[in-house]
Amino acid sequence: MDLIVAQTLNGLANASALFLVASGLTLIFGVTRVVNFAHGSFFMLGAYLGIEIQALLTAVLPAGSAFWLAMLLAALATGLIGAVIELVILSRLYRAPELFQLVVTFGIALCIKDLALLAFGPEDRIGPRAPGLEGTVPVAGVETPAYDLVLIALMPVLLGALWWLIRRTRFGRLVRAAVEDREMVAPLGVNQRWLFTATFALGTALAGLGGALQLPRGGADLLMDLTILAPAFVVVVIGGMGSVTGAALAAVIVALANVAGVTVLPESTLVLTFVVMAAVLAIRPHGLLGRPEADHAAPPTATAERPLGPPGWGERGAVLLAIAALATLPWWGSEFAPFLAVDIIVFCLFAAALHFVVGLGGLVSFGHAAYFGGGAYAAALAVTAADAPMTLALALAPVAAGLMALTVGLFVTRLSGVYFAMLTLAFAQLVWSVAFQWTEVTGGDDGILGIWPARWADGPVAYFYLTLVLGVGGILVLRHAAHSPLGYALRAARDGERRAAASGIPVARIQAAGFAFSGLMAGLAGGLFVFSKGSVFPNELEIARSFDALIVVMLGGVGTLAGPVVGAAAFAYAEDWLTRLDTWRLWLGLAVIVTTLVMPQGIVGTLQRLFARSWPRRLPARAGRL
Secondary structure, X not given: OHHHHHHHHHHHHHHHHHHHHHHHHHXXXXXXXXXXXXXXXXXXXXXXXXXXXXXXHHOOOOHHHHXXXXXXXXXXXXXXXXXXXXXXXXXXXXXXXXXXXXXXXXXHHHHHHHHHHHHHOOOOEOOOOOOOOOOEEEEOOEEEEHHHHHHHHHHHHHHHHXXXXXXXXXXXXXXXXXXXXXXXXXXXXXXXXXXXXHHHHHHHHHHHHHHHHOHHHHOEXXXXXXXXXXXXXXXXXXXXXXXXXXXXXXXXXXXXXXXXXXXXXXXXXXXXXXXHHHHHHHHOOXXXXXXXXXXXXXXXXXOOOOOOOOOOHHHHHHHHHHHHHHHOHHHHOOOOHHHHHHHHHHHHHHHHHHHHHHHHOOOOOXXXXXXXXXXXXXXXXHHHHHOOOHHHHHHHXXXXXXXXXXXXXXXXXXXXXXXXXXXXXXXXXXXXHHHHHOHHHHOHXXXXXXXXXXXXXXXXXXXXXXXXXXXXXXXXHXXXXXOOHHHHHHHHHHHOHHHHHHOOOOHHHHHHHHHHXXXXXXXXXXXXHHHHHOEEOHHHHOHHHHHHHHHHHHHHOOOOOOHHHHHHHHHHHXXXXXXXXXXXXXXXXXXXXXXXXXXXXXXXXXXXXXXXXXXXXXXXXXXXXX
């Protein structure tokens, strides 16, 4: 019983900081519709700034006053940084598709990570103690840290303050109006730009306050941005996007679920919150207190695509020339070139598979690494557990991934927008937790080793040619499927779901089929990957792998079939070069942000526009065929 009480109080203290982060995140999304993946970075900044400001104030103020004033100033400073970022970068993207906003905020997170490294150093920082609250207080016979009780008491106080701000002030009325219908706020004479900036500043200030207040319990480190991000999104989605009260309720639910996991089934702690999120969304698709998203939300692609005929000889020649140049790479490239080329081809196939649902279907998946990694694990287990030959293992990889994607697709296609994206993330986390914790089968964190190619494909050159054939063949199959009845039905559902359903298209089944086919091709990429590396680890199933694929889809061009291939090749080559630098995240983040702002159509889309302007009579009829 004492353990349950202690864990419950600890969970409620964690819920207080989680509520602050989630409430800021839900306000930002509710008003601006920006899915802010940099929100965890502001939580981290609040922690570091709290330490620095508290150290400065301690020299001139009493310890108690210095601590609490430092917490407040850290939140204000974080909000100011958020306002600057919103004015300079995000304000240019409010009418852009959600995928563009997501990628830019991910780039911002990369930049903040390295800037924090340069400013505060790589060492973990120990947080200051709250003066007068260093001891413990007995609660139901359990000695509980006094600061934890203060955090628990702060949560309803802060919720009440936010409720008053939103319900009783003019700013709050404008926020509620923007949450209900953002497009109608401007015609009423409201300055949308300043409303968005103020909301973003408030949301990031709340995240900074959460990071500062947790200092006596955890300190500050460079990984805390990713540590808090996934739980914060879970809380926001469970509570309902745009609902502060829902965020508070969900934070308590998540805290109690973690307590149940720790006390009853410790093996479930990594995934239990995502199980709760999936269960809530299955019953209430828009969260506990959320509302359906507006019908006028921007689709992931800017314009509908018209039917295309067969490619012209110029396009065929360019593709054949590129394949021929790649096929002769072992003759003129360096000794390392075949290894890098295999990585690029595998990544291109994975990105092209993701583009099939993102670009054609308008279904932004945050968890597609589950099918890439799932295919890799299926091939690895076939070799280690069943002693299967490489050819059979490679054949099983896409089948296993496709079946997994079909199962998930039947559930997630009931939702749309950010709820769809978050449910795909939940299922991906389920798969990751199985791979991480089922050590008897998957090896856990140690992974599965010794998965090497057959003798006929052994060696860098031989395996390069195998990857070239299967990888390029898979990309061509995806292109053919994009111009099949399935591809056109996915486009129809993307551009007008109600019109597609009215015309007789079974939208849910088409989307599930497209999702399954995309997962199947991602599984093929995973199978090729595991034999190229000789091993597979749970990190191939992590969120970061899915985000890498989303980034390259956007960089190449969401509305083009060649976009993900070109984007993946450019990203893989740039990453190979940038990771040699100490501040590679900063430069990669800047490249992502600048590319999105300067070339919103992506690399291929921008090139198509340039060629169309240079040869206006020739290219319009073939502009979308690349």
